[in-house]
Amino acid sequence: MSLLSVENLVVRHGLLQAVRGVSFTIERGETLALVGANGAGKTTLLRAIAGAHQPAAGRLLLDGANLTSVPSHRRVGMGIALVPEGRKLFVQMTVEENLLLGRTAGRPGDWSVDKVLDMFPNLKPRRHARTGHLSGGEQQATAIGRALMSNPELLLLDEVSLGLSPLIVDRVYAALQGLIASGTTIILVEQDLNRALAVSDRVICMLEGRVALEGSSKAISREEVTKAYFGLHRKSSGSVPA
């Protein structure tokens, strides 16, 4: 059974239909990259999976359990954690307090404040600093650490490289490679196609709220994704790994 099944999902922002009947599945331990131009519906889709947006139609199943109408805070307890675009840290609180918040409704597991600080050593001296005073890279590390503290089964990463210097992005992706190697299931929204294709098992390219291209990251060429990105390629079955 797939870890997550998205079935004909429709999400609206008022009159605007941001996600239009999207369907896909993700298996345990898989890394799925969601790519597409701005406004393609990637972030809305990710936030709908996390429970921040209520779908207008369709279903979300986690391990076969319907979570379409489950509130966001309970989805954390079911094993879904989101690293939101723009980090969305609690800036009046310290790094440690932000990390501890991740445990509020999380599942039992190995992640602890010390383990997160071991993963991101640059955070160690900033442990008691307010997150509003951190650099972009430190904030991103805190946001990822906060999500990990809930011991997620499915980690949703939204534009983790946005606004960061290439050096810091390399560090963040090095940490993500460790997570991927440990078997964490990840859905990654990323603007950088090269990085998205390099770290993922499978890629979905979205266009105007729909899936324009889907397939194995190894089998799909960068050119095909670029065509789909600009609407020059229609939906393909690709080669989806089992």
Add this chain to the structure above:
Amino acid sequence: MSNQIIQGILLGGYYALIACGLSFMFSVMRIINLAHGSLAVFSAYALWWLASRYHVSPFVGLLIVLPLMAAIGWALQRFLLERSARGGALLPILTTFGLAIVIDNLLFEQFGADTRSLAPYIGSLSYDSWEWPGSIYVGKLAVMMFATAIVLLGGLQLFLTHTRLGRSIRATSEDPDTAGLVGVDARRANAIAAAIAMVTVGLAGAFLGMRATFDPYAGAPQLLFAFEAAVIGGAGSLWGTLIGGIVLALAQTLGAQVHPQGFLIGGHAVFLVVLFVRLSASGLGLRDLLRLGKTS
């Protein structure tokens, strides 16, 4: 003069107590609870009713009234404020204004217009005092109120910074949507925050009844003092509330030395000065305020 300053500082403890809940609700839920004073008076009446009818000491009565106030706060948030907040920022203010009118008139209907006091039920505590060198008399009740304010504010501070629930409440106050995404039940956090705020209101109501008389319509001036102390101290800051209460009380006691009517005028004057300074610091000048007044 030193006597007035000491009395003013101790009175500041009471103002901090009554402002604490108002400030707490504003900082967590962004709701200005205009029923705050009326709820404090309700608490005072509940203690008076227990004392006069069942001979329950007001201090023992708090064991019944404070949980009751917590339940009222929880229900208020869950069934009234949460729903009204969906209608915009103005609706909760109007809702709590209406609630204040309902509480005032229910108290009037139930207990009549007579003034009441808890002083007869606390023995000599309401007038006992210590004599300090220099003919300074310090009331035991005033010291108790000040100490309670310190313990309450310190306890709240520890609760908010060192407990999981406290962190959840702070996260909810900062960004309720993101709080939900990290696993915080924002509705529950808000309801618990409202319950805590009402416990502080209950305590303030108890001290109101012990240090003065009250009637069904005594809530409005208490709300005004709470509001002034909260604004002077910086709404949302717990220790700022204590400083705000002390500054307000000092202005009142020193104002009373200048003129018999100066007690209230002194407090209002300091409140207005601090308000204009804060608004100016935030970039709003007098002209902007006047323009806002015309457009609203």
